[in-house]
Amino acid sequence: QSVISVYLGHDSSIAVSQNGRIQCVLELERLFNVRYFRPNIRLETQEYQNEWYRAMRAVERDCECEDGQKPAHFTDGIIVFAGDFECYQLFMRGMVGMIFNVERWHMVDHHEAHANLGYYASPFFLTPRTTLVVSYDTAGNDGSFNVYVASRGKLQRIAQLGYSLGNAYDLAGTLLPEVTGHPLEDFVNCSDPDVLNMSSGMKLVRIGAYHETASQKLSWAGKLMGYAAIGAARDDLRESVRFMFEECRAAVPGNAAVPANLVRTACESVEGQRAVAATLQSEFEHFLQTRLEAFLRFLGPGKVDSVVLTGGCALNVLTNQFVYDSLSSGKSGGVKDRDPDFFVPMAPNDSGLTVGGIWALFPPHSQQRLQYLGFPLWDRQVLAEQGRLRGARRLSKLGGVDYLAELLAGGAAWQRHPNRTADKPIIAVVRGRQEFGPRALGHRSLLAVPDSEEMRDRMNRLKARAWYRPVAPMVAEEALIQVFGRPVHSPYMTMAPQVLPEIQQRFPALAHLDGTARHQSVSNQDEPWVHALLLAVGRLTGLAALINTSFNSKGKPIVNRVVDCLQMLDELPDLDFVLIEDFLFRKRRAGAT
Incomplete structure (x- = not known):
């Protein structure tokens, strides 16, 4: 059995399965170099x-299948609903048929795909x-909030x-210029007397231009989550925020409004905006x-053994951690003082829908590691020649x-480097197939030792x-207790526990402003090469951990081209080395061509 699955919304993707195993996932943003890409x-x-x-x-050219063959014929094709433009989804069959022969077609609902990915990846x-x-x-x-057993x-x-x-989260984000990059006046009129007058009776304020920023607002939630650490939640705002969460429904053009209390607070000051963000997250x-x-109460005490969160909101790692901790403490019906059975998949957002669509109809027979089932470098054929030339x-x-650990730790290998401008370098690592999902997990990563602000x-x-x-840091499994x-x-950067105070003091770049860290835990089974690197770093620094953030330039998806990697090495002053497969490129000396 062979299956091709397609999703047409933002974060469009194509997935291929053979004999019950996922072979590759193409996130179209990585091919077209446009963040959140949808045709x-x-x-x-x-x-x-x-x-x-x-x-x-x-997909035809670069999908690396386990049998060594390239995909050409599929027994089944799947289209996952994006929630709109159904005519294009039906048209998709003909477009796939231009290249691949597909015997029969199926449609899978949006959240059905999310839920199946979450369950079967666990x-x-x-x-x-x-x-x-x-x-x-x-x-x-x-729907937008579905529950399954x-x-x-x-x-x-x-x-x-x-x-x-x-x-609701995105709508409230319009009140935060430091998050959106837009003046507050683009969305609300802070000089409107009815908005500012507490006794006016106005309950809701319409948000202007909200739907015109649809492509931009896809990045707001992640920024807002980090921004929320700056301010302090305010009790006088909580009722308004809860009202938003209770009453806000799926986006409908012309139907975007925010409680007036939140608008007034945001219009007052930057401190007010930061308080809105902190209260919203809390x-x-x-x-x-x-x-x-x-x-959990509805299903009965002791009837549920494990919990999975999925869908785009499951990218909110602070909430994931909050739920995890409440399960661990017994507050949500969990078992106190034990590691709760809790899981968030590597791609809970829409980039994971095509895999979930496959599993909705053809569930796997065994668990499969999916985090590195993206595509190899698009222009890998130029790597050896670029290595020779440079x-x-x-x-x-x-x-x-x-050796790489010695460089990262600022050891002799780094001290011999003629162009160094800092105590320790930043090194990009580009190895193997790209990650599946929105997080860089050591195959397309920027790495550094987190021992300084x-x-x-x-x-x-x-x-x-x-x-x-x-x-965010990557932390060897052996160092988790030392850090947290x-x-x-x-393993997929889906949690954010508090970092111990002594570790924050010694390694201040490891934790966020609120003391949390959205870490990637790495075992030898997860990624042997990265795990070995972390242990080597730990022997030199005293902590088997590194900063790990995605290797991409501003506003672009995670990199997947040799030429783009080397261009960033040339143009970004703070980037010192790029490791592409086994080739270690260093920044050219000033004046070199």
Whole structure:
């Protein structure tokens, strides 16, 4: 059996499965180099068709299947609903058919795909235990907040609630210029007397230009989550935020409004805006927890053994951690003082829908590691020649991960480097197939030792990011207790526990402003090469951890071209080396060509 699955919304993707195993996932943003890419349905039909044709050709040419063959024929094709433009989804069959022969076609609902990815990517489907799956985001053709119960490989929806927490979170984000990059006046009129007058009776304020910023607002939630650490939540704002979460539904053009109390607070000052952000994040966490508790009570004490969160809102790592901790403490019906059975998949957002669509119809028979099932470098054929022209050295001949660790730690290898401008370097690592999902997990990563505030500032400057954005660490499994005081496993960067104070003091770039770290835990089974590098770094610095953030330039997706890697090495002052496969490229000396 061979299956091709396609999703047409933002974060469009194509997935291929053979004999029950996922072979590759193409996230179209990585091919077209446009963040959150979706083929433009407003283009002429021929142009729209050409974009998909190019994507299908990439799958045909570069999908690395386990049997060594290239995909050509599929027994089944799947289209996952994007929630809109159904005519284009039907048209998709013909576009796939231009390249691949597909015997029969199926349609899968949006949240059904999210839920199936979450459940079957977890270890829970292999057990007879009962799993509660919550899939929540902004919108889908089958709702925006769905709840499922799964057991023995069977998944059943038990509720479809009207909440659109993703839409509410984004709407409140319009009040935060430091997040959106837009003046507040682009969305609300702060000089309107009715808005500012507490006694005016105005309950809601319409948000202007909200839907015109649709492509931009996809990045707001991640920024807002980091921004929330700056301010302090205010009790006088909580009721208004809860009202938003209770009443906000899936986005409808012309129907965007925010409680007047929040607008007034944002119009008052930057401090007010930061308080709105902090309150929003705090209430988001509590809102989900209370709904989760309600479903655990509904199903009965002790009836649920594990919990899965998925959908775009499951990218909110602070909420994931809040739920995890409440399960661990017993507050949400969990078992106190034990590691709770809790899981968030590597691609809970829409980039994971094509895999979930496959598993909705053809569930896997065994658990499969998916995090590195992206595509190899598009222009890998130029690597050897670029290495020769630029005098790159083979890492394997220099000493492998031990040499790289010595560089990162600022040891003798770095001290001999003629162009050094800092105590320790930043090194980009580009190895193997790209990650599947929105996080860089060591195959397309920027790495550095997190032992100074300067390193955090350099990393944010390199990526042209706002100062309040967190940098995430990768931590060897053996060092989790040393960093967090407990073993919080997070191989896909889906959690954010508090870092111990002594580690924050010694390694200040490891934690965010609120003391949390959205870490990637790495075991030898997860990624042997990265794990070995972390242990080598630990022998030199005293902590088997590195800053790990995605290797991409401002506003662009994670890199997947040799030429782009080398261009960033040449143009970004804070980037010192790029390791591409086994070739270690260093920054050219001033004046070199």
